[in-house]
Amino acid sequence: MNPSVIALTVICGIVAVGSLVGFLARFQHKMDLEQWTVGKRSFGVVLVWLLMAGEIYTTYTLLGVSGWTYSRGGPVLYILGVQPLAYVFSFFILPPICEVGKKYRLQTQADVFQTRYGNPYLTAFVALVGVISLLPYAQVQLTGLGIIVEVSSYGGVHRTPAMVVAFGIVAAFVFVSGVRGVAWVSVIKDLLLLFTAVFVGIAVPYIYFGGIGPMFAAVAHAKPNHLAMPGSTANLGHSWYVSTVLLVSLSFYMWPHNFAASFTARSGNTLRRNAVFMPLYSLTQPLIFFVGLTALLVLPGLGNGDLAFLVMVR
Amino acid sequence: MKPPSLGSILLGLIPFAATCFSVALWDRVYPMVFGLPFNFFWLILWLLLTPVCMWGAYGLEASRQRDTDHEDGGTR
Secondary structure (H helix, E strand, C coil), rough: CCCHHHHHHHHHHHHHHHHHHHHCCCCCCCCCCCHHHHHHCCHHHHHHHHHHHHHHCCHHHHHHHHEEEEEEEEHHHHHHHHHHHHHHHHHHHHHHHHHHHHHHHHCCCHHHHHHHHHHHHHHHHHHHHHHHHHHHHHHHHHHHHHHHHHHHCCCCCCCCHHHHHHHHHHHHHHHHHHHHHHHHHHHHHHHHHHHHHHHHHHHHHHHHHHHHHHHHHHHHHHCCCCCCCCCCCCCCHHHHHHHHHHHHHHHHCCCCHHHHHHHEECCCHHHHHHHHHHHHHCCCHHHHHHHHHHHHCCCCCCCCCHHHHHHCCC | CCCHHHHHHHHHHHHHHHHHHCHHHHHHCCCCCCEEEEEHHHHHHHHHHHHHHHHHHHHHHHHHHHHHHHHHHHHH
C-alpha cells in the first residue's frame, strides 16, 4: 500500500468521524433559532472553551505559524503576545456582552449595537463590516484546508475538489446542528491538533538534532539574527511588535464569530473562567515553532514557507 | 452589572506590561533557558503566568458579585 492511499484513508476517516459528531451534536436538543445560533445560552466553561478554541486555533495555527517561523523567525513571537492578551481583554469585555444578550435575547453582534445605540444605519453598517471581514478569513481557511489535503495526499486530491467537499460538509452539519455542532467538532480537532503538535513538535527536532535545545543552538549558530526580532525581515522590529500585539489582541473579539460566542455562555462568570484558562491552549504554538525552525535548517529554500510544516512532516 | 474593579484591571495590565510594552527588554537570544532562546522562554513562561494573574482577577470579581447578591437580598 503506498503512502498516498494510507494518507487518503486517514483523511477520509477523520472527515467521516468529524461530520458524524457534527450531526449528532443536535441529538436530544429541540432545535429553534436560539438553540441554533447561541445554544440556548446554556454552555458551561468546557463547551465555551471548546467553541472558542475551535474558532481561534485553525489551519493558521499549523501552517501560517510554522511558515512565519521558517521565513521570518523572531517576529512570529507576536502570536504568543496576541493570544494571552486577547483573552485578558476578553475577561473584561465579554461578560457584559453575555449579560446584555441574555437580558434582551440577542443573537448577533449587530443586535448589540441596535440595542445599545438604536440606530438602524449603524446596525446595518456593523453587520456589513462583519460579513465583509469574514470573506478573506474564510478564503484563508479554505486555502489552508486545500493545501493540507493536497500535500498530505501526495497530490492525489487537488485542492479545489477538497475545498468544495469540505465546505459542503461543514455547511451541512452547521445547518443541522448550529453552534453545538461547531463546538463538538472542535473536540475532534482539538484532540488531533494537540496530538500532532506534541508528537511532531518534539519528534521532528529530536530526529534531526537530538532535541529542542540542540536545535535552537544550531539555528542560533547558523542564522544568528533569525531568532530575535526583526529576524529575517527588514522592518518587523519592536515597534511593529507592540503595535501589532495591541491592535490584534484588543480587536480580537470584534470578529463576529468570536464576539457571538459570548452569547452561548451560561453567565458572565463562565466567560471569566474561560478567559483565565484560554492561554494554556497557546502552549501548542511553541511546538509548531520548533517544526518551522527545524525545516529552516533541514529544508532550506522552500519557495512557500507555509508548506514548511507539511513537507517536514511528510 | 458593575464595571470591573480597579484590582482586577491592574492584574490584567500585568501581562500587557510583561509581554507587550517591555519587548525591548526581553527580545534577545541569550541567555538561553532550558535550551530555549530567552525571548521564546519569556513568552512561554507568561502563557503560564497570565492565567495566574487572571485567576486572581477572577477571585476579586467573583467575591464582589457575591457581595452584590447579598446586598440585593431576596429581590432577585
